[in-house]
Amino acid sequence: MKITYPHMGPLNIALKTMFSGIGVDIIEPPPITNRTLSLGVKYSPEFACLPLKINLGNFIETLEKGADTIIMLGGVGPCRFGYYGEVQREILKDLGFDFKMIIVEPPHGRLADFFKELSEEFPGIGWQPALKSLIFAIQKIFAADKLEKQLLNYRAHENETGLVTKIYDEYTKLLDESQNKKELDEVLHEGILKMKHNANRINDIQIKVAVVGEIYLLLEAFSNMNICKALNELGVEVTKTEYLSDYLKNSAFKLPQKLEFKKNAKGYLERDIGGHGLNTVANTVKYAKKGYDGIIQVFPFTCTPEIVAQGIIAKIGRDMNIPVMSLSYDENTGQAGYQTRLEAFVDLLARKKMKKI
Amino acid sequence: MSKKVGIPKALLYYNFYPAWKVFFNELGAEVITSGNTCKKIIDDGVKSCVDEACLPVKVFVGHVIDLKEKGVDYIFIPRIVSIEPKKYLCAKFLGLPDMVKCLVPDLPEIIDTKIDLYKNDKSLMREIVRTGKKFVSDKAKIYMGYYKALEMQNKFEGIMKMGFSPNEAIKSLEGEDVKVINNGNLKIALLAHSYDIMDDYICMGIVDRLREMGAFVYTIEMIEKNKIEMGVRKLPKDSFWTYGHDILGAGQYFLDNKNVDGVITVSAFGCGPDSLIEDLLERYYKRDGKIPFMSLTIDEHTGEAGILTRLEAFMDLLRWKKGEIVI
């Protein structure tokens, strides 16, 4: 059996660690490229959202490489992510691939259930080594996320263009390769220090932007045309509001973050509407209150919960006097147009900030 | 003087209007609906909405603005999360009152009764009472209104099962003498959300057009629940959207029983749930290869001519398959 799965931020690093820890063969999805996207686009329903298309491209590329078992998450709605797997399986079948698709349906969206179901699919694997690899995999996700959070700050002030990204890439690779917790911690620590030493915050005006929106778009730089990098290169410090680690924390331990979201969104959106719509609204309020200079919402074209949020955060922007920009992405999104819009937005923020100072 | 409650003639109006009306009337309120969709309503909606909102939502917002201009005391925009266990409506319904409030300034008071039967109906009575209290203090009266509304809903659904479209059923409940000719010799299942096909302006009276062309038209509302469930049982995974479930189930049922000549789906451009549901259905039909399947997408720029041509071509195809015409 050769297992594969779709890309989603540091998920690849984690799943690789977990499966190899228990001796299961995997076929890592190749990095997402334009080929991945165009394969996905070619065979997906026209109006499906971007993540579905990229996922499908991932699957085609790994099936071509010999994978025979796909692992995908299911769901219970109302966001259509919960139905992706069903549609993708039928598309791949029609394309003539021979494979098994395991759609893990989290009955209550809990991580524990996810692994319980997985363990049923792989009998004969002791739960102790499994648990050990699982814990290490999760630690890697947390480390990868921490490293990225720092990157999004320091890169805005790097001493030499491209330098911090280079360090980051190098250390992400080291994280990926690390064999135990101790090594992992060391790598993380060193990586952060190195980025810090190659950045200088003093001379810049330090514009802060929070990027809110749909989780896949936030996690997969390819899908958002690397918006955080583009902003950093314009000298903007970026806070991304969704990380895989947050998602795990919330689904595994049901942390009270939902309550915090509800509190922040109060008066604008009174309940969870599926996807990350509530998070988007809540985070907009939160970072506006924190004195950020601007909010950018990113989401897949036609993503329903985010469209609801879009109208609402525009109002929040007016009420709280903070510039808000919404960007939706699909396969036709052109780099040039986006760059211009980002530049204009950052320009506006800079002018606004100068006036304040 | 009695209070005026405005109900927008859009979205779930087509599924629940008669019941809502009875409820508010029982509470002593007067019910006013917005006018029929027209260019102004659409333009107002489009202007107020974010670009990417789907057409039905833009139309809804246009109707809300129409009611605001009519000077009603309240506008009824329920937050319909779920109308049956373990199923949701599209995410837009979950945030509809919030979204409308942010999009349209200076609205009269919104009645945002929450309906959420996903887990159970425990909160429902509380919500009904909360709503009723805006008009009367007597709880018994509110309960009475609720039961009369339920009765009305049953009656409404019963009429549609006889082959009447939601619009026709609403008219007949309002005392109009509705005669429909739904007896063409080609049977067509028209699988879509009611608000996509019942609004005569945005969908060019598609039901009547098909009937005029000689079709017996089944819409979701005319199909018995048990048939839909039979269809659904065949699927690997049921849809967690109520209307997606109905479309898939009915589609699968007709596919299994071969008791229609053709299937047409209609959806709004960019509709999230439909983009997946219809793709699946189309795959099942293509694999089977026996019943022609056509899907139509509508948005604010859809032209009448384009739709008509496609309907005609589809009817010709069905006739030709039946051997009625030779090309």
Ligand code: SF4
């Ligand atoms: S079901 Fe589709 S058409 Fe209806 S509100 Fe949702 S996205 Fe729009």
